Amino acid sequence: MSKLELIATAAMGLESLVAKEVRDLGYECQVENGRITYKGDELAIARSNLWLRTADRVKIKAGEFKAYTFDELFEKTKSIPWEQFLPENAEFPVSGKSQKSKLFSVSDCQSIVKKAIVERLRKAYKKTSWLEENGPLFKIEVSLLKDVATLTIDTSGSGLHKRGYRVDQGEAPLKETLAAALVMLTNWTPERPFADLFCGSGTIPIEAALIGQNIAPGFNREFVSESWDWMPDTVWEQARNEAEDMAKYDQPLDITGSDIDHRLVKIAAENAFEAGLGDLVNFKQMRVQDFAVKKDYGVIVSNPPYGERLGEKNAVEQMYKEMGKVLGALDTWSVYIMTSNEQFEQFYGRPATKKRKLFNGFIRTDFYQYWGKRPPRRSE
Known part of the structure; x- marks a missing residue:
């Protein structure tokens, strides 16, 4: 996949820092409240997850559209080429949030998006039975803001603040x-x-x-997208070797x-x-x-x-x-x-x-x- 639309999510007030980090990795980006959007390939996903110090997560934007009715949400979700991302046996839980939108019932939005993706995948993979969902994990989120639905796939897994070094913590740990x-x-x-x-x-x-x-x-640490078949091991190897080469272990x-x-x-x-x-x-x-x-x-x-x-x-x-x-x-x-x-x-x-x-x-x-x-x- 040559050019994916990526979103690095950011805590309130840290957007400009995350944007600077994205630009330092070599990607042009747009800054919005809580998110930085940019285009990149599989290597960009690996590098962003490894390097972004101040971002919360790295997500793929699968689609974005206006949705005023549940029918619209269903049909527009179904028209997204999910088979490009999700294999036949993908496990894909759907979470959601809604702000200032006509479709305010998050649980309904989640189940409609889930049904639409199931229908799309069954057709793409010529399945008449249920989808197994016993394969790699793809966490999907439907986010509604002012009647605009954004559908994303999380590439990080655990939030990026989980660096893997915290053995123990105090009462009120700083992220x-x-x-x-x-x-x-x-x-x-x-x-x-x-x-x-x-x-x-x-x-x-x-x-x-x-x-x-x-x-x-x-x-x-590891990232959920390392288990995806369209993210080759060579990509992660290249990103990790690059990180190793750039480290300055002899800096006093x-x-x-x-x-x-x-x-x-x-x-x-x-x-x-x-x-x-x-x-x-x-x-x-x-x-x-x-x-x-x-x-x-x-x-x-x-x-x-x-x-x-x-x-x-x-x-x-x-x-x-x-x-x-x-x-x-x-x-x-x-x-x-x-x-x-x-x-x-x-x-x-x-x-x-x-x-x-x-x-x-x-x-x-x-x-x-x-x-x-x-x-x-x-x-x-």
Whole structure:
């Protein structure tokens, strides 16, 4: 299949980052709310799944059309050449969602799409009996928005945030895709020191190390489309060899993660080890008030507690004040903090250079950016 229409889905607020990643892979793209669309072949599917750090999933757009009635949904779904994607024994569950559309019953839309695909496949494969559905998995979604139905096939399987290195996690783990986004929104380069003072299970420092050594985030996992017969093994082999060639395993890194909870520090170290980065990231138990450093021009990226639970608010706000005292003295360091606390700047003691609205799951947060002095330019 020479040119497929692909969709990389993105969390709210991360679309521009995902679009940049898609363009960096060499594909022109269009940016919409929650999705980036672009054209590509089988290799594009493999490369996108392996490389997109901030996208949620990579999907194939099988069709898109206006649908005001169930008949229309059925007939237009049936007219899509599903046999190009799905073998005779494909297992194809259909999920759905509907917003601002006349066809608002999601369960009805799902069953109509399912029936239409079954009818199309039975005709294409000259089947008079039931379809077995004991073969490879093709997860289909019907998404209705303002009466436009978009039918997609998921190529990823588990969401792309599941990198395969998380052995264990804390209570409120940060998604790997968002952690990567936080690092990519900073001015950090692999030559500079990097620290996370609230590392939890280690996600931000691990993602920084993967970025620092240009390691493809999907190198350690499998994808559902690897089982599809029209996605040849050679395509995945080529994409993985390319990723291996582009990794900079000899790039030295100075990355530290610390947390007050010794149990989380142990989990973080195990996760880093599982990611193959055991000796690259240093984890230690430490209070933020004890952070001291002799190096210059470093970058701190942290997702501290927000103080949203009853009884935690005062302690968290006091900790923000102490953080401001400690980090405010580091004039060559850049500090990036994500929190939902709208008075953060007040407690920290100074206004941010820049703020960016982000969502941590369903929690609206701000990414407060305090830029330090620029490192002197090296003479050539």
